[in-house]
Amino acid sequence: MARKKSKFSLLMWLIFSGISGGGITGYLKPNIPIIGPLIAKFTDTGQNLTAGSGNLLTESASGLLGNQSSGSYGGSAVAGRLASARQPSNGQQQGAIQPTTAAGSQGNGNLLIASFNIQVLGQSKISKPGMKELLAHVIRQFDLVAIQEVRAKADNVIPDLVTTVNSNGSRYNFVIGPRLGRSNSKEQYTYVFNTNTVEHDPSSVGTVNDPKDLLHREPFVTRFRARTQSPAQAFTFWMVNIHTDPDEVPEEVDALADVFQVMQKARADEDDVILLGDLNASEKQLGRLGKLPGMQWTVSGVTTNTRKNKAYDNIMFQGQATREYTGRWGVYDLERNLGLSREQALQVSDHLPVWAEFRVWEAPPPTSPVGRPSLYN
Amino acid sequence: MAAEYLAQQGSEAAFAACELTAACGDTEAISDWAVAALEQLGAPPSSTIESLARMAQSKNPLTSYWAVTLLGRAGPDAAVHQQVLVTLLQQSEDSAVQEKAAWSLGRMQAKSQEATQALEQAAQSPEVRLSRVAAKSLQQTKT
Numbered sequence: 001m002a003r004k005k006s007k008f009s010l011l012m013w014l015i016f017s018g019i020s021g022g023g024i025t026g027y028l029k030p031n032i033p034i035i036g037p038l039i040a041k042f043t044d045t046g047q048n049l050t051a052g053s054g055n056l057l058t059e060s061a062s063g064l065l066g067n068q069s070s071g072s073y074g075g076s077a078v079a080g081r082l083a084s085a086r087q088p089s090n091g092q093q094q095g096a097i098q099p100t101t102a103a104g105s106q107g108n109g110n111l112l113i114a115s116f117n118i119q120v121l122g123q124s125k126i127s128k129p130g131m132k133e134l135l136a137h138v139i140r141q142f143d144l145v146a147i148q149e150v151r152a153k154a155d156n157v158i159p160d161l162v163t164t165v166n167s168n169g170s171r172y173n174f175v176i177g178p179r180l181g182r183s184n185s186k187e188q189y190t191y192v193f194n195t196n197t198v199e200h201d202p203s204s205v206g207t208v209n210d211p212k213d214l215l216h217r218e219p220f221v222t223r224f225r226a227r228t229q230s231p232a233q234a235f236t237f238w239m240v241n242i243h244t245d246p247d248e249v250p251e252e253v254d255a256l257a258d259v260f261q262v263m264q265k266a267r268a269d270e271d272d273v274i275l276l277g278d279l280n281a282s283e284k285q286l287g288r289l290g291k292l293p294g295m296q297w298t299v300s301g302v303t304t305n306t307r308k309n310k311a312y313d314n315i316m317f318q319g320q321a322t323r324e325y326t327g328r329w330g331v332y333d334l335e336r337n338l339g340l341s342r343e344q345a346l347q348v349s350d351h352l353p354v355w356a357e358f359r360v361w362e363a364p365p366p367t368s369p370v371g372r373p374s375l376y377n
Numbered sequence: 378m379a380a381e382y383l384a385q386q387g388s389e390a391a392f393a394a395c396e397l398t399a400a401c402g403d404t405e406a407i408s409d410w411a412v413a414a415l416e417q418l419g420a421p422p423s424s425t426i427e428s429l430a431r432m433a434q435s436k437n438p439l440t441s442y443w444a445v446t447l448l449g450r451a452g453p454d455a456a457v458h459q460q461v462l463v464t465l466l467q468q469s470e471d472s473a474v475q476e477k478a479a480w481s482l483g484r485m486q487a488k489s490q491e492a493t494q495a496l497e498q499a500a501q502s503p504e505v506r507l508s509r510v511a512a513k514s515l516q517q518t519k520t
Contacts, residue, residue, distance in 0.1 A: 120413045122409055123406075124406045182476070184438060185408065185412045213505055214506075246416055246417065247449075247450070247480070305387070307387055346385035350384065350413075350417070
């Protein structure tokens with residue numbers, strides 16, 4: 001059985017490497033058919049990020065986002081609450097720490113990375129009075145947000161949302177994946193990120209190939225780098241965005257163990273893989289994924305859904321590799337931070353954002369104590 | 378909107394399993410919320426199984442897909458309707474419905490000769506997921 005899994009892992013790696021530009025050290029090709037039209041637009045205009053080279057990325061999304069109207073404000077209880085929610089107060093959930101600033105790493109030099117399943121994020125949701133503004137406010141709490149459950153046939157939903165995020169002078173950008181799903185009800189993943197604090201490699205954007213069709217919605221991956229004055233020393237990392245099928249959680253979290261290992265090998269110069277999303281599983285239900293050597297999950301002992309009775313969402317990485325993690329994490333309580341009622345918070349989503357904090361500087365590789373073999377070499 | 382409200386209720390929306398399944402055939406705005414509700418509502422009440430078995434035969438692939446899924450979640454309580462799933466497994470033109478039918482037959486531990494034969498045949502399919510799911514369901518029916 002172990003041999004079989006090992007073969008599968010190898011197969012996944014080979015396929016992943018195959019769609020990369022140069023095998024194990026290459027980037028994903030941007031023009032492969034599994035990538036959606038918006039991605040193609042981004043990658044056509046962006047410049048490659050080479051880890052350690054010092055090249056900065058261009059602002060490739062500005063033309064795509066355009067000068068769209070920011071929609072109507074106010075008029076609903078949700079919108080009315082937003083104005084009084086600028087300063088998050090006592091919003092802690094048990095065991096969790098709240099973001100300390102409304103501008104992510106601009107506050108303390110660290111990166112705040114979040115995962116947020118925004119239930120049925122489509123035209124009907126963002127058309128509600130005040131909803132775009134509320135979501136924009138939540139997104140601005142973080143430097144990089146992995147979003148699940150974009151459900152829209154039109155392509156304007158995320159551009160409209162990001163335009164609203166930027167309506168206060170912020171400079172957020174996004175990348176979005178293809179529509180995925182086995183039935184004709186499809187979902188997309190997206191990353192929305194603050195270009196002042198983090199940049200993405202346009203040539204690294206892609207969807208993990210899944211030839212055995214083990215995953216209902218294959219993970220959406222992108223490589224990011226903290227934006228610093230010294231790019232060669234900046235924290236770089238893969239993000240792996242996932243929304244599992246609630247009917248096949250044990251099978252899918254096991255398959256994600258293989259995905260994680262594939263991503264660890266995708267580039268010889270990248271040891272940081274952050275897998276995050278709606279796993280439909282608590283930290284006790286992570287199967288083979290949770291048993292990978294050194295695997296660390298940030299969210300533990302708390303609930304992550306809005307009704308506060310389930311733990312579905314998490315942010316995971318290998319602790320020894322991703323020593324950039326500061327130990328700070330949290331569940332962003334929509335009710336307490338935004339002054340919403342439970343009913344109002346449920347209109348935003350049935351999930352709460354979960355987040356974790358990382359240093360912007362790449363940690364040196366772990367060294368093995370003399371005379372003792374390393375577990376990871 | 379009712380479907381949106383139900384999508385916010387988690388497993389407490391299970392009482393509306395039939396209505397939500399039927400709503401999968403509605404407009405995009407409604408069906409998106411219906412699917413979101415169905416993903417999270419868990420097993421349907423036994424009182425809905427008869428209706429779900431009828432809806433599984435819907436010509437709308439999304440309605441059929443979710444009716445079949447809920448029958449599978451109902452487990453052995455829905456085994457009386459296994460022939461509906463056997464027919465879908467063998468004849469549906471929608472691969473997602475076929476795969477879900479195979480999955481559901483395993484969940485309900487379908488033990489009829491027809492179910493076993495259909496699963497054995499599906500387990501030989503060149504479609505990698507259908508083959509895998511059918512093989513696993515065959516194991517479940519033998520427990």
